[in-house]
Amino acid sequence: MNTKTIINIGELVGIVPEGVERLCGADMGSMGVLRDAWLRIEDGRIADFGKMEDIDSFASLGMTSKMSSRPSDRGPRQLQIGGVKQASGEISDTVIDAKGGMVMPAFCDSHTHLVYAGSREGEFLDKLAGLSYEEIAARGGGILNSSDLLHETSEDDLFEQSMVRVREVLAKGTAALEIKSGYGLRPDGEMKMLRVIARIRAAVPALVRATFLGAHAVGRGYTHEEYVREVIAMIPQAAELADYIDVFCDKGFFTVEDTDRILTEGARYGLRPKIHANELAVSGGVQIGVKHNALSVDHLERTTDAEIEALKGTDTMPVMLPGSSFFLGLPYGRARDFVAAGLPLALASDYNPGSSPSGDMRFVMALGCIKMKLTPAEALAAVTLNGAYAMGVSTETGSVTRGKRADLILTEPGWNLTRLAYNYTTPFIREVLF
Ligand SMILES: [Zn+2]
The missing domain is CATH 3.20.20.140 (Metal-dependent hydrolases)
Incomplete structure (x- = not known):
């Protein structure tokens, strides 16, 4: 499995529950925002995301860190960082430190x-x-x-x-x-x-x-x-x-x-x-x-x-x-x-x-x-x-939703949605993930 974990996301924006194919009227302003967040990508799909405070330790990459996600639907689990082989198979794990940058849907x-x-x-x-x-x-x-x-x-x-x-x-x-x-x-x-x-x-x-x-x-x-x-x-x-x-x-x-x-x-x-x-x-x-x-x-x-x-x-x-x-x-x-x-x-x-x-x-x-x-x-x-x-692809992409393609933009540090429109010619993209 190929995984990427983005940590230290200043703002994770564009969160939408599974099954929502479009947003109408007042709901157009309702895409969710999570501050100080992480997001995990597995084989090009958004696997999970949450608050950084739910991660016990990411101090040293290559170490095993404990990450608990939503306790309502799954318990704590072990996350291996740094290309570690597990019983479930080969893991190619990359950690990206967002350094406070914003992550948004592409x-x-x-x-x-x-x-x-x-x-x-x-x-x-x-x-x-x-x-x-x-x-x-x-x-x-x-x-x-x-x-x-x-x-x-x-x-x-x-x-x-x-x-x-x-x-x-x-x-x-x-x-x-x-x-x-x-x-x-x-x-x-x-x-x-x-x-x-x-x-x-x-x-x-x-x-x-x-x-x-x-x-x-x-x-x-x-x-x-x-x-x-x-x-x-x-x-x-x-x-x-x-x-x-x-x-x-x-x-x-x-x-x-x-x-x-x-x-x-x-x-x-x-x-x-x-x-x-x-x-x-x-x-x-x-x-x-x-x-x-x-x-x-x-x-x-x-x-x-x-x-x-x-x-x-x-x-x-x-x-x-x-x-x-x-x-x-x-x-x-x-x-x-x-x-x-x-x-x-x-x-x-x-x-x-x-x-x-x-x-x-x-x-x-x-x-x-x-x-x-x-x-x-x-x-x-x-x-x-x-x-x-x-264009008929909203079940596949267009929001931060578990299971969707991880088509995401990682910005440079210090960006938020308002600044995207306000400083409208300033370069903001650090990396486009597909
Ligand atoms: Zn035209």
């Missing part, structure tokens, strides 16, 4: 487009010169620009370019990552993207989920109706590589009727929806997502009370993407109103070359606090457990 980023070719810095200059996202798209730029570049890029090259970003976000504490297709916009390009996502999934320790977003924009050379039919025709092949299906249901992109047709076909192939809705207009995307039992409805920069009402009592996670609000100068989502209505909320990065060229989930968390007025505890739930739910 980030779960449920909405990214980080498989893309090249960069769109030229459009960035257009944007600085005052052109809107819609104006850039109307000039044949935006998503279609990324699509052209993708077709000129080999699959191996696309994988290598994307892995640079994957390695970046993993180093920044993301341990679960959803990635969408949507720059192919014709069958060969879309399948190339989904194969690259599958290669990423096999190459990294993080949990990776793939979403088919053929309906990201109308591909070049198609009429709108021809392209909707093409997306529907791609679904059987996409379903072999993708976990979920997505449609950009918004003004100037795909209508509620298009979305209904595409999601209906997706359901025939077992693809649950995650919808882009209400970024540019009140699109009806939330309601059509709920109708199709979407796992998540994402963006939501522009929502009315009707969208909040539509989400009540559903299994659909609302996901807001404050990084794209920041980059595009759009309104931020009504996070406080969603929480006050008893809804859950996740935040994700929307990492993509056009509207959110950053996958830094700590920055997303800070925007959740600074711009959307979430408390640090609510923002933590939004970027961990609720993000995990929005």
